[in-house]
Amino acid sequence: MSHQFDSTVLREYDIRGIIGETLGPDDARAIGRGFATLLRRAGGSKVAVGYDGRTSSPMLEHALVEGLTASGCDVVRIGMGATPMLYYAEASAEDVHGGIQITGSHNPANYNGFKMVFQGRPFFGADIATLGELAAAGDWDDGVGAVEERDVLDAYVERMLTALDGIDETALADLRIGWDAGNGAAGPALEALTARLPGEHHLLFTEVDGNFPNHHPDPTVEENLAELRALVAEKNLDFGVAFDGDGDRIGAIDGEGRVVWGDQLLMIYAEDLLPRMPDATIIADVKASRALFDHVERHGGKPMMWKTGHSLIKSKMKEIGSPLAGEMSGHVFFADTYYGFDDALYAGVRLIAAAARLGKSVTELRGAMPAMVNTPEMRFQVDEARKFAAIAEVEERLANSDSQVDGTDGVRVTTEDGWWLLRASNTQDVLVARAESESEQGLARLMEQIDEQLALSGLERGEQAGH
Template identity: 80%
Template sequence: MRHQFHSTVLREYDIRGIIGETLGADDARAIGRAFGTLLRAAGGRTVAVGYDGRVSSPMLEHALVEGLNASGCDVVRIGMGPTPMLYYAEASAEEVDGGIQITGSHNPPNYNGFKMVFQGRPFFGADIQKLGELAADGAFASGTGTVITRDILGAYVERLLKGLAGVDPEALKHLRVGWDAGNGAAGPALEALAARLPGEHHLLFTEVDGHFPNHHPDPTVEANLTDLRALVADKQLDFGVAFDGDGDRIGAIDGTGRVIWGDQLLMIYAEDLLKTRPNATIIADVKASSALFDRVAELGGQPLMWKTGHSLIKSKMKETGAPLAGEMSGHVFFADDYYGFDDALYAGVRLLAAAARLGKSVTELRSAIPPMLNTPELRFQVDETRKFAAMAEIAERLATNPGPAVESVNTTDGVRVSTADGWWLLRASNTQDVLVARAESDTQAGLDRLLAQIDAQLAASGLERGDSVGH
């Protein structure tokens, strides 16, 4: 039985589409069959399956399980929960060889998709393309698998609490924290976790609702933090934590309502971690502030700039043995006393631990971070057929004729250009037909000059920085 996926569905890091338009039950069934075929060929057999709180998730889960069973794979159904709970099910159970979470992440309610783990490693890029080819050929393995249901929420919460191991309970019991689950899949796990945490905890929107009635669950968009800000101000809390729709990305604000961006959170985690793991490698993506890389080096760590994308960062962590990594998008990865996957609930616990261990409030830790002027992530439409070609032209020009202002060019992921004013970045998105730009300086005039350099490079390739588009 051959199956052709819609051309937009198989992405670099995951599989994603619009329900009823580009993604449906037949696709989920084919994903199960193809993933199961690849897993069995690699000597595996058992797959953990979870899903988020979207309206379409149970339907996709049912079809996915059918497909996995038809390929001869056994399924452990863990039910609805955050993506990291699925990662935990895969990492902590010896008999489990792979995992699939059905999730639309931070996308609008009519989207859904699949994040996958294959024998302990992220399943992405060429793996996903292979899955598509296998489905198109109809070259599926056949068999009859079993299905069992396992409730792991309690065990998962227990494991999250170990993030406070060795922290003085006295330092924790005075903490007062706000949490916003955004009606996403992390809600029930957050309720169970907060009930066990020392200190005082105030929760927002823990009821799972795939229509997201209160605000869209993307904590990297400042407008989505309005309710959390109001809660922190009203109750005079120490800080606030917010999650995306599937609980693998964290957002945070300090006691004064200032956003703590992904790279700033990483500075706080690095300060805590490097006290016990001197000289450790700490990875951040190319969009992160230069202040982060400088701070890691100053604290005695080894900063490493790497490509954007949770699957790419996880793979680099495994390769380098880095105990900590993060992205501007709020994915934070702890392999220090944890499994190395992105878990926003665990990152929230580690923020409590860092404040307690460092003996400083989160507001003090945020205030110590040097003020930098940076643009948000500027995303603008460039035709899919043009985006990589344009980036190649820009890289070529910067290599052959960089101009007097350019001090260095890093081509890890797109181009990150350093000048006396600071740095600017241009890269092609792996998931959308957009180019992404960002710039950072310590003066407004410097920032303007950096943006002018971006515009000049785009113009030389017949492009312009149009209106910014969403994720």
């Protein structure tokens, strides 16, 4: 017995494909067999399995469990829920050594995939490649695993509420917040959570529906926040919080309807955390605003710029013991009094806690941030074989210039006008560009530099590629 995966499915941070075309039950079974084999060889024996609200998820879950048990691992089925609930099930139970969530994240409804954690660390990159090698060789252990079901929702909600420990209840009693679950997997947990939070809560689209009838569940795209913005305006709420399809990425708007982007949320969380943990290193990805890095320094922390990708950031946090990290894409990781994984529901509670402790509303905190002019994340198609080479050429050309260049992940160049970034996506055949300045004129000059570098490598900022 061996199995061949479609070449597009095993990716850098997770496994993802199109149901019926590149991904199906046989793939799920092979993932289970490979994961269980690696876990047993590393001394583990029990895996938690959860799944999101997509119509194809139950079928994949069934096959995955078959694969895991056929290679001798016991399985704890936690049922449908948000990805962070699966992470919680793995992190909080001493008898569980790994976890797999079946989820298509924020991809279109016909996609699905797998996010994995292995003995408390993210399972990605070389680990995922190994699953492909084991499958191709049929190099799987055999065994008979047992299956049990465990309801973790109440314990998970209870654990998230600890974020409000020590905060005066009266400071929270008048809160009025809007929440948009986007018909994603976080809906049931959000209902249970808000029922126990102080204040008044208005919920949108908590009914799990894998066809996403109301809007696409990606809170980093502004048009997907339209209903939440309307709700906040109509009911005059303090702020609004939105989730992606599997609940590990947060989006937010303040009381005036302004988006609070991923790096701006991190500014709020950092300002709240640093008085308690002075000198802490706070990590953000290379797409984050300079305002964030300055803000962390100003409040006594050490800012660190790191590579984009939730698995890469989680690994770096663990390595250096950082209590807080985040990405522009809305992944936020808390490891001060939580487990270090990305959990948008918990991040929502931490936003409430931060505003209460700082004695300022989210609207005030957002209003105090410097007004930067920046581009959205620009993504354009570049041949897979060409994308990393092009970035290397840019780096080489700039090495001899007086530009200030950071090569952590692609090329981030700082000039008097601000900064610009060019990097190759790890998951698609695209280059990503972004720039930020304090003025429109400065931004235009930065864009000229990007275009000039692309032209020197025979490329241009052509058709925008989707996610």
